[in-house]
Amino acid sequence: MNSAIIYHNPRCSKSRAALALLEDNNVNTQIIRYLETPPSPQTLKKITKMLSLSPRDLIRTGETEYKEFGMDNQDLSDDQLLQLMSANPKVIERPIVIYNDRAVIGRPPENVLELIP
Structure with a gap:
């Protein structure tokens, strides 16, 4: 199974929405809290x-x-x-989602859907 990486800020509504879309689509996601781990x-x-x-x-x-x-x-x-x-x-800028060597900025959060099959 392919997995995504999200550079995530849990305090950001767009970031939370992008992560929820990945989870709703059963995408295995590595969460990087980029403010703590730049x-x-x-x-x-x-x-x-x-x-x-x-x-x-x-x-x-x-x-x-x-x-x-x-x-x-x-x-x-x-x-x-x-x-x-x-x-x-x-x-x-946040959130950034990487999947299969492609990336999008999750603004709007629906941009992450471009990455997943």
Whole structure:
């Protein structure tokens, strides 16, 4: 059986809804509470490639940490952004679901259905 990975924040309603959709579809799911166990910059780089997004596209710009840590600086390289995102995981868009080397952002939560057969 294939399994999914969800970068999950249990306090986020979209994240909880995405996880519920995976469970409702009997998808074996590894839950990573990314605020407690942040993905490394290398993992984030792989995720952005799977999503076909730049690191900047994966940042929640409304979080105070976004400006506080200078992530709004357009001169930052992708690698610098990935380092900052890993160090400040609250700014990472959520939830991210990976299944069979494909990934989606669960906003709306129904996006996860694109991944499962």
